[in-house]
Amino acid sequence: MTGRVIRDWGVLFSHPRDFTPVCTTELGEVTKRAPEFKKRNCKLIALSCDGVDDHVAWSEDVMSYVGCNGKKLPYPIIADPTRDIATKLGMIDADEKDPSGMPVSCRAVFVVGPDHRLKLSILYPATTGRNFDEILRVIDSLQLTAKKSVATPVDWTPGKPAMVVPSLSPEEAKKMFPKHEVRSVPSGKGYLRFTPDY
The missing domain is CATH 3.30.1020.10 (Antioxidant, Horf6; Chain A, domain2)
Structure with a gap:
């Protein structure tokens, strides 16, 4: 039996909280750049410690911020209120807490290759928004150096x-x-x- 050849790359990026200013600009930027990630065969998925209901409501704010009212976010957001996934992946920011005192997920970016191996991890502080020009540049480099x-x-x-x-x-x-x-x-x-x- 032959297996399907997987050519897709994955980008998992976590954010501290829904309904916060820097996170809204970041997920909005990823929304605008979704075609650029698709062109590179990259599947996008976000993660935070908020629940599904917050993700659904906040995604309307994100889409409004980028002028796409009434449209759906072009990628899913993982709801991780128990912090199980964020903890296992090292995506917890011990310095940032939610109103109940629980730590929240940090601003991490993981790029995973078609071989399902981690190719890049970047961690940003909660106060600093990510540079998606750099993330796309690194993906271009990773894809070139994987072939040549x-x-x-x-x-x-x-x-x-x-x-x-x-x-x-x-x-x-x-x-x-x-x-x-x-x-x-x-x-x-x-x-x-x-x-x-x-």
Whole structure:
């Protein structure tokens, strides 16, 4: 029996509370960018310690914030009032509490590859909204480097040169990346090898 090949990536992002200002802007931004995530074969799912009823009511605020009144949120939100999932995944912010004194979920982002393995985790403080340009940039890098023997240098974005991974010999690099260039450094070691990201 052959199994179905899974090509989808997953993005799980938690937020501290429904009906709060920073969280509303963040989920609104993800709503606006849902087509960009879909283009990258990324399935989105949010999580907080609020209940289903709050998620349903608050999602109307989120959609209103981005000018989509009457439409549904384009991704689900996991309700985790017992904190079981958030605790197991390390998504609890011990410094932030709800009105009853219970800790809430933090601003975490997990990117999971088609192999069901964690590829990226980022944790933001409750007072700082996430940068979804950066999250999409990292997904682009993860997807490129999953297919090619390259790494992406500082501030890389699609279309900029990538770098040949150090594990490839000069002969392998020349064969696999005929247009790569070696940047000279005082040590004389040819490890700075740039190539188009194709």
